[in-house]
Amino acid sequence: MAQRELKEAFVSNLNGTSLEEVALGSFLSPVCVVNRGLFLILYYQAKGNLPLPHPLFSHLLLDFCALIVPLVLSCTVLSSVLHQVAVSLTFFSACVFCYICCGCPKNTVSAFLQSHVEFNQVPFVTLFRVFVNVKTAISILAVDFSVFPRRYAKTETYGTGVMDFGVGAFIFANALVCPEARRRNISGSKMSHVAKQLLSVWPLVALGMGRLVSVKMTSYHEHVTEYGVQWNFFFTLAIVRVMASVLLVVLPTSLLWIFALLISGFYQFTLETSGLKAFIIHNTDREKDFLHANKEGLFSVFGYVAIYLSGVQIGLYVMQPRANVREWLRTFVSLLLGSFALYAALHTCQTLVEPVSRRLANFPFYLWSVAQSLFFLSCLGLVDIILLFSKRASGCHFVPSSWNLYKKHYDGDKKSGEIGRLCLIQAVSRNQLLFFLLANVMTGLTNSVVDTINCSTFFSLCILLLYMFINCFVIYVLHFYGITVKFW
Numbered sequence: 001m002a003q004r005e006l007k008e009a010f011v012s013n014l015n016g017t018s019l020e021e022v023a024l025g026s027f028l029s030p031v032c033v034v035n036r037g038l039f040l041i042l043y044y045q046a047k048g049n050l051p052l053p054h055p056l057f058s059h060l061l062l063d064f065c066a067l068i069v070p071l072v073l074s075c076t077v078l079s080s081v082l083h084q085v086a087v088s089l090t091f092f093s094a095c096v097f098c099y100i101c102c103g104c105p106k107n108t109v110s111a112f113l114q115s116h117v118e119f120n121q122v123p124f125v126t127l128f129r130v131f132v133n134v135k136t137a138i139s140i141l142a143v144d145f146s147v148f149p150r151r152y153a154k155t156e157t158y159g160t161g162v163m164d165f166g167v168g169a170f171i172f173a174n175a176l177v178c179p180e181a182r183r184r185n186i187s188g189s190k191m192s193h194v195a196k197q198l199l200s201v202w203p204l205v206a207l208g209m210g211r212l213v214s215v216k217m218t219s220y221h222e223h224v225t226e227y228g229v230q231w232n233f234f235f236t237l238a239i240v241r242v243m244a245s246v247l248l249v250v251l252p253t254s255l256l257w258i259f260a261l262l263i264s265g266f267y268q269f270t271l272e273t274s275g276l277k278a279f280i281i282h283n284t285d286r287e288k289d290f291l292h293a294n295k296e297g298l299f300s301v302f303g304y305v306a307i308y309l310s311g312v313q314i315g316l317y318v319m320q321p322r323a324n325v326r327e328w329l330r331t332f333v334s335l336l337l338g339s340f341a342l343y344a345a346l347h348t349c350q351t352l353v354e355p356v357s358r359r360l361a362n363f364p365f366y367l368w369s370v371a372q373s374l375f376f377l378s379c380l381g382l383v384d385i386i387l388l389f390s391k392r393a394s395g396c397h398f399v400p401s402s403w404n405l406y407k408k409h410y411d412g413d414k415k416s417g418e419i420g421r422l423c424l425i426q427a428v429s430r431n432q433l434l435f436f437l438l439a440n441v442m443t444g445l446t447n448s449v450v451d452t453i454n455c456s457t458f459f460s461l462c463i464l465l466l467y468m469f470i471n472c473f474v475i476y477v478l479h480f481y482g483i484t485v486k487f488w
Contacts, residue, residue, distance in 0.1 A: 021162075173373075
C-alpha cells in the first residue's frame with residue numbers, strides 16, 4: 001500500500017472508547033490548572049512577589065510543563081494508566097491546597113461564600129474554550145502516530161472517541177461566547193443582522209477552501225467518511241454559525257434548549273423512519289453528485305446546530321451576573337446535575353434507539369456532546385473557586401486566568417495586567433482561530449516530512465512536544481506584544 005493509503009487505513013474503522021474514559025480525560029485539564037495556580041501561590045508565599053525570574057521564558061515554560069505536557073502524555077504513553085495519573089495529580093493538588101490553607105480561621109469558609117467576585121470576567125468559560133482548542137491541536141497530529149491509542153481517534157460510524165467529543169465541544173465552545181450568548185443588542189433590522197453574520201463567516205469559508213485545495217493538490221491523506229470528499233470542519237463551522245444566527249433571530253432565547261431538543265429529535269426521527277441513515281452509512285457512490293460526495297458533512301449540520309443552540313442557552317445562563325461565591329457554586333452544581341441528567345437520557349437513548357454516532361451527528365451524539373461539555377465546564381468552574389479561595393487564604397491576588405475578589409478600590413490592576421501578559425491561557429484565548437489554523441498547518445507539514453506511523457514512542461513524543469511548543473511559543477509571543485490577529 002502507498003503511504004497515503006496506509007495513513008488513511010490507520011485512522012479508519014475505529015470504535016472509540018468508554019464514556020468514563022472520555023470524562024476522566026476531561027478531568028485532567030482542571031487538575032492541571034489547579035496545580036499551576038497553586039505553584040504560583042507557593043512561589044509568592046516564599047518570595048513575596050510575582051512574576052517569576054526571567055518572566056518571559058519562565059512563565060511560558062511553567063505553563064507549557066503544567067498545562068500542555070500532562071495532556072500530551074495522558075493521551076500517549078500514560079493512556080493505559082490514566083486513572084492513576086488523575087488520582088496522583090488530584091492527591092498532589094489536595095496536599096498543596098491543604099498546606100496553603102491550613103492556617104485559615106474557622107469562619108474563613110463562610111465569609112468566603114459571601115464574598116463578591118469580579119463580575120466583568122468569567123474565567124472558566126475562557127478555560128473551557130482554550131482547553132478544547134489545545135486538546136484539538138494535540139489530537140489532530142497525535143492521531144497519526146502509533147503512540148496515540150486508536151480508541152481515542154474518531155470512530156468510523158458508532159462509538160465515543162476522544163476526538164469525537166472534540167468536534168462537538170468545539171461547536172459548543174463557539175456558542176458559549178457568541179454575541180447572542182453575551183446579550184449584545186442587534187443593531188438595525190433582523191435581516192441586516194443575518195447579513196452581517198453571513199459576511200462574518202467568510203474567514204471560515206476561506207480557510208475551508210484553503211484546506212480543500214491544499215489537501216487535493218498535495219494528495220494528503222483524508223478520512224472521507226469523516227465529512228465527505230470536498231467538505232471539512234471549517235465549512236461545518238461556517239454553515240452552523242449562519243443557520244444558528246437565522247434561528248436565533250426568530251426563536252425566544254429562554255426556550256433555546258427546547259428547540260435544540262426538537263431539532264435533534266426530529267433529525268433522529270428522520271434517520272429512523274426514512275432511508276436517510278442507510279444512505280449516509282451504506283451508500284458508497286461518491287461520484288454521483290455533491291450531495292452523495294459530502295453526505296456526512298451536509299446532514300450532520302442538523303446535529304451541530306442543536307449543539308450550538310444548547311451552547312448559546314448555557315452561555316446565557318453562565319454569563320448572568322451573580323452576587324457572591326455561594327451563587328456561583330449553586331450554578332456549578334446546576335451544571336453538574338444537568339450533565340448527569342443528560343447522561344441518564346443518553347444511556348436510555350443508546351439502549352432503546354442507537355449508539356452515539358459523530359458521523360451522523362445523531363440525537364445520542366447531541367446528548368453526549370452537551371452532557372460532557374457541561375461536566376467539563378462545571379469542573380473548570382469549581383477549579384476557579386478553589387483557586388480563588390487559595391488566593392484569599394495566601395494573600396496572592398495575581399494568579400492569571402482565574403477570578404479575583406471584587407474590591408472597590410483595588411490598585412493591583414497594573415500588576416495583574418503584567419502577569420496576564422505572561423499567561424499562555426490568555427495567549428491562546430486572544431488568538432484562538434490563529435492557534436487552530438497554525439496547528440492545522442503544522443500538522444500538515446509534520447506529516448509531509450515524518451513517517452508518523454513507524455516512529456518510535458520516544459521520537460513520537462519528541463515530535464508532539466516540539467510541535468505543541470512551537471504552536472504555543474508563536475501565540476505566546478504575539479500575546480506578550482499585544483498583537484491580535486484577526487481575519488476579518
